[in-house]
Amino acid sequence: MEVKIAPRMSQIKPSPTLAITAKAKALKAQGVDVVGFGAGEPDFDTPEHIKEAAVKALKEGFTKYTPVPGTDELRQAVADQLARDYGLEYAKEEIIISCGAKHSLYNIAMVLFKPGDEVIIPAPYWVTYPAQIYIAEATPVIVETLEENQFKLTPEQLKEAITPQTQAILLNYPNNPTGTSYTKEELEQLAQVALKHDVWIISDEIYDKIIYDGFTHVPLATLSTQLKEKTLLVNGVSKTYSMTGWRIGWVAGNKDVVAAMNKLQSQSTSNPTSIAQSAALAALQGPQKCTQEMVAAFKERRDYIVKRLSNMEGVKCFNPMGAFYVFPSFAGLYGKRHGDRLINNSLDLADYLLNEYNVAIVPGVAFGEDKGARLSYATSMENIKKGLDRIEEAISQLR
Numbered sequence: 007m008e009v010k011i012a013p014r015m016s017q018i019k020p021s022p023t024l025a026i027t028a029k030a031k032a033l034k035a036q037g038v039d040v041v042g043f044g045a046g047e048p049d050f051d052t053p054e055h056i057k058e059a060a061v062k063a064l065k066e067g068f069t070k071y072t073p074v075p076g077t078d079e080l081r082q083a084v085a086d087q088l089a090r091d092y093g094l095e096y097a098k099e100e101i102i103i104s105c106g107a108k109h110s111l112y113n114i115a116m117v118l119f120k121p122g123d124e125v126i127i128p129a130p131y132w133v134t135y136p137a138q139i140y141i142a143e144a145t146p147v148i149v150e151t152l153e154e155n156q157f158k159l160t161p162e163q164l165k166e167a168i169t170p171q172t173q174a175i176l177l178n179y180p181n182n183p184t185g186t187s188y189t190k191e192e193l194e195q196l197a198q199v200a201l202k203h204d205v206w207i208i209s210d211e212i213y214d215k216i217i218y219d220g221f222t223h224v225p226l227a228t229l230s231t232q233l234k235e236k237t238l239l240v241n242g243v244s245k246t247y248s249m250t251g252w253r254i255g256w257v258a259g260n261k262d263v264v265a266a267m268n269k270l271q272s273q274s275t276s277n278p279t280s281i282a283q284s285a286a287l288a289a290l291q292g293p294q295k296c297t298q299e300m301v302a303a304f305k306e307r308r309d310y311i312v313k314r315l316s317n318m319e320g321v322k323c324f325n326p327m328g329a330f331y332v333f334p335s336f337a338g339l340y341g342k343r344h345g346d347r348l349i350n351n352s353l354d355l356a357d358y359l360l361n362e363y364n365v366a367i368v369p370g371v372a373f374g375e376d377k378g379a380r381l382s383y384a385t386s387m388e389n390i391k392k393g394l395d396r397i398e399e400a401i402s403q404l405r
């Protein structure tokens with residue numbers, strides 16, 4: 007029987023990284039000592055006080071439907087955190103809790119975009135963005151950022167990419183996969199262009215607390231009241247509190263957009279898991295030391311990995327301001343060979359490293375930038391050292 011799947015699904019291409027990830031998994035299962043740089047989540051356990059809050063909620067029978075947009079307490083806690091950390095004022099009606107920030111972004115795409123709409127995405131980008139825009143039957147417009155611009159979108163690039171069809175721009179800072187972020191001045195310049203053309207700004211700030219060297223994270227919404235009305239601020243507990251499996255994210259922004267998302271959510275997922283909401287509440291209201299300790303460990307690893315990669319021949323490594331990834335350029339190696347194996351792009355390189363040296367990295371082509379590859383340092387220092395030794399050896403064998 008031929009199964010007819012809806013046409014919207016045909017635009018969602020299987021990730022080119024899937025083959026690499028699957029192969030790495032298979033090798034590991036065979037007992038091969040694979041060093042993985044693929045992790046998209048912190049390697050730390052969820053802090054104990056957060057887990058205890060979920061256990062307590064469970065034991066107290068907090069196991070029924072909650073309000074669709076999340077409990078009043080959790081929405082208020084998100085508002086309180088935004089006020090405390092950034093001086094941003096949101097009413098509860100301007101906040102909706104969803105099943106992870108990915109779900110928040112999905113809801114935004116479904117309530118804002120229609121066929122023909124264009125959404126600007128700077129590359130390298132998180133793979134989910136274009137996929138969700140395709141599901142909404144709108145058109146992603148990819149704008150390539152340059153390493154010499156620290157992988158930042160420039161106001162000129164934004165101006166050039168905007169058309170009458172532009173409905174939104176998607177900004178993610180600190181960025182996955184490059185770790186870059188924007189200063190207040192840079193954001194102000196981008197914001198001016200966006201406001202002039204009256205486009206929405208979807209601001210994915212999921213890594214706002216994972217920043218280094220005293221870098222200041224500035225939410226776009228803080229820049230002006232006018233901008234706050236056009237910005238949909240997306241965040242969640244996944245990265246900040248090492249809670250990826252709990253699935254709690256949120257949007258703060260215009261109340262009409264939030265109301266539309268509430269309507270959509272009421273007919274799709276309903277509320278996010280009740281006890282996960284209790285855990286998220288404890289995360290937001292409890293001590294923030296756990297995040298600081300995690301960031302300190304990440305910083306040590308980042309310093310090490312950037313230094314090692316920068317010293318490798320043919321490799322350039324941008325020093326990121328945040329998140330837990332590096333996105334070095336390996337383009338200096340393209341055209342080289344190892345025996346019969348020609349390395350011409352990021353997929354060739356990832357394949358070579360995995361097959362010959364048992365190191366898994368994510369090829370940059372998956373993020374729309376073939377010169378680089380993503381290495382996550384959400385893994386132990388011991389693994390990082392071992393993996394970098396292998397990469398160094400692999401590179402030295404290229405002719």
Ligand SMILES: *Cc1c(COP(=O)(O)O)cnc(C)c1O
Nearest residue numbers: 106107108132182212242244255
């Ligand atoms: C991890 C991540 C998210 C969302 O994660 P959730 O677990 O769905 O909250 C969103 N954006 C980026 C760029 C991410 O890396």
